[in-house]
Amino acid sequence: LSGRAGTDQFTAIPVSSLQGAIFTLVALAAILGSGLLPWRPWPAELWQRVRPRIAGPAIPLFYFTGFYFLVRMYQAGGGHYPLRIFNYALVALGTACALGAALRAQAVADRSAYFGEVLPMAAGFSLIALGLGTPLGVAAAIATLATAAMLAAVLPLLGDSELSAPVLLGLLVSAGLPPSALFATRLLDLQAGLEANEVMGYLSLGGAAAWIVGVAAAARAVRLPAGSGSERPAGAVAGVGGVVLAVGGVGAGLLQAVIAVPAAAAVVSFPASALTGIPFETAAASGSWPAVAVGGVVALALVATGLAGWRSALPAGEVAPPPALLAPGWARLPERLRAGLASLTLPPELQVTGWARIDAAMARGSVWLWVALLLLLSWLVLGR
Numbered sequence: 001l002s003g004r005a006g007t008d009q010f011t012a013i014p015v016s017s018l019q020g021a022i023f024t025l026v027a028l029a030a031i032l033g034s035g036l037l038p039w040r041p042w043p044a045e046l047w048q049r050v051r052p053r054i055a056g057p058a059i060p061l062f063y064f065t066g067f068y069f070l071v072r073m074y075q076a077g078g079g080h081y082p083l084r085i086f087n088y089a090l091v092a093l094g095t096a097c098a099l100g101a102a103l104r105a106q107a108v109a110d111r112s113a114y115f116g117e118v119l120p121m122a123a124g125f126s127l128i129a130l131g132l133g134t135p136l137g138v139a140a141a142i143a144t145l146a147t148a149a150m151l152a153a154v155l156p157l158l159g160d161s162e163l164s165a166p167v168l169l170g171l172l173v174s175a176g177l178p179p180s181a182l183f184a185t186r187l188l189d190l191q192a193g194l195e196a197n198e199v200m201g202y203l204s205l206g207g208a209a210a211w212i213v214g215v216a217a218a219a220r221a222v223r224l225p226a227g228s229g230s231e232r233p234a235g236a237v238a239g240v241g242g243v244v245l246a247v248g249g250v251g252a253g254l255l256q257a258v259i260a261v262p263a264a265a266a267v268v269s270f271p272a273s274a275l276t277g278i279p280f281e282t283a284a285a286s287g288s289w290p291a292v293a294v295g296g297v298v299a300l301a302l303v304a305t306g307l308a309g310w311r312s313a314l315p316a317g318e319v320a321p322p323p324a325l326l327a328p329g330w331a332r333l334p335e336r337l338r339a340g341l342a343s344l345t346l347p348p349e350l351q352v353t354g355w356a357r358i359d360a361a362m363a364r365g366s367v368w369l370w371v372a373l374l375l376l377l378s379w380l381v382l383g384r
Contacts, residue, residue, distance in 0.1 A: 001013065001017060001018065001022050001026070001076065004017040004019075004022070005017040005076075010072045010075045010076050011075060013075075013076040015076075015077055015078040017076070018073065018076045018077045018082055019082055020082045020083050020086075023073060023077075023081060023082050023083075023086060026069055026070075026073060027070065027073075027086065027090070029066070029069070030065075030066030030067070030069045030070050031066060031093070032066075033062065033065055033066045034062075034063055034064065034065065034066030034067060034123065035063070035120065035123070036066060036093060036094070036097055036123055036124075036127055037097065037100075038093075038096040038097055038099070038100035039100060040104060040120075041120050043059045043063055043116070043119050043120060043123075044101075044104075044113075044116040044117055044119070044120055045116075046058070046059060047059070047112070047115065047116035047119075048112055048113060048116050051156075052112070052115070052155065052156040053156040053157075055156070056152045056153060056155060056156035057152070057153070059119065059152055060149050060152050063119065063123075063152075064145060064149070067123075067126060067127075067130065067141070067145055070090070070130055071130065071138070071141075071142070071263075071267055072267070074133070074138065074267040074268050075266065075267040079267070079268045079269045080133055080268075081133065084133075086131075087131050087132065087133045087200075088131070088199065088200075088203070089131070090127055090130065090131030091127070091128050091131035091132060091193070091200055091203045091204070092203055093127060093131075094123075094124045094125065094126070094127030094128035094129075094130075094131055094207070095124065095128060095203050095204070095206035095207055095210070096124070096206075097120060097121075097123060097124030097127060098121055098124025098125055098128065098206070098207050098210035098211075099124070099206055099209065099210045099213070100120075100124075101117045101120040101121035101123075101124060101210070101214075102117075102121055102209075102210040102211075102213035102214040102217060103213060104117050105117040105118075105121065105213075105214060105217035105218075105221075106213055106214075106216055106217035106220055106324055107324035108217075108221070108224070109224070109225075110224050110225045110226060111167070111171075111221050111224045111225070111226055112226065114171075114174075114217060114218070114221040114224065115155055115170070115174065117217075118151055118155065118174040119148055119151065119152060121210065121214055122144060122145075122147065122148040122151065122182070123148065124207070124210065125144050125185075125186055125189045125207055125210075126141045126144040126145050126148065126189070127141075128141075128189055128193055128203070128204055128207050129141035129144060129188070129189040129192050129193070132192055132193060132196045132200055133196075133268070134192060134195070134196050134268075135264055135265075135268050135269070136188070136191070136192040136195065137189075137192040137193070137196065138264040138267065138268050139188075139256065139260040139261050139263075139264035140185060140188035140189045140191075140192045140260070141189070142259065142260040142263050142264060143185045143188065143255050143256050143259070143260040144182075144185040144186070144188075144189055146255050146259055146260070147181045147182050147185050147255070150181065151173070151174065151182070154170075154173070155170050155173075155174065158170040168222070171218045171219075171221055171222065172218070174218060175214055175215045175217075175218035175219075176211055176214065176215070177215065177218075181255065186207075186211060188256075189204075189207065190204050190207055190208055190211075192204075193207065220324075
């Protein structure tokens with residue numbers, strides 16, 4: 001892209017330079033880098049492999065890079081992608097990511113694995129809104145990403161070593177229930193999809209289904225054990241979660257006004273009537289609707305009912321984890337695909353060397369091998 005445009009500044013790149021082949025390469029890098037896949041991505045794996053208080057700050061360092069380039073491609077393309085098919089493909093992929101994360105979350109064996117699926121589910125909703133290509137969609141996607149970053153910071157502080165008020169708070173916030181910020185941003189994501197066009201609206205309904213399954217997964221996680229990577233709440237710092245829950249809806253409105261709307265206006269054509277950005281009302285094509293009020297009306301009854309049901313429904317002593325709500329058969333599909341690919345062999349006349357031996361040698365090799373490869377790649381790239 002820089003070679004065709006003569007510059008690497010997104011604001012100065014000519015629209016004609018962003019062709020379909022270049023956008024495809026950028027989109028593939030963004031999808032793989034941020035783990036925007038229907039199966040279990042690397043953020044969920046990292047959340048379980050290391051302590052949550054390490055994974056929480058570590059994941060966002062690279063997790064949002066893919067979204068950054070997808071947003072910048074709007075700026076390089078003059079407010080739109082090279083082909084409309086790219087928007088439909090990203091929205092469909094976002095729906096698949098959200099559904100996949102929700103289905104995995106409702107079938108996990110412990111709460112730690114459930115919390116590991118929160119960020120992939122939020123990424124699916126962000127990709128749905130970002131792929132729409134509308135001002136409301138881009139602004140909603142940026143607000144959803146900011147909320148996901150907040151979740152990555154807050155959830156490790158709440159801990160999940162035992163079922164307690166902070167843990168229930170984390171489950172309530174992560175499920176996108178009112179009046180959390182995630183609830184407000186998901187409403188924006190789905191409304192932006194319904195207002196884009198008929199096809200986008202139908203694809204966005206898959207996000208609504210993922211939201212419902214995710215709420216059921218959070219309810220099931222109440223009865224699950226803590227998991228191997230569980231930690232105790234961070235003392236008084238766990239009160240941050242209470243603040244997030246109490247002012248989540250208002251915070252989402254401020255987030256929308258201060259960050260999302262200006263950022264979206266920098267990359268897409270942004271009419272003044274598309275989104276007001278004020279905390280208490282969002283003006284869209286279907287009219288004005290109070291985002292915070294929608295969550296506030298339901299919040300008291302929802303929290304009171306949930307707390308009353310929690311104290312009366314939890315049995316004493318150890319109980320077996322509840323069964324999964326759904327048992328999808330695709331859970332082992334990636335392993336089966338990898339096994340099938342590994343079983344493929346080339347004809348003898350095409351076998352030039354033993355690729356398995358090279359792979360094993362590189363895995364067992366010294367770090368200097370990778371240093372040498374890095375220097376070689378740097379020379380090849382910079383030398384040109």
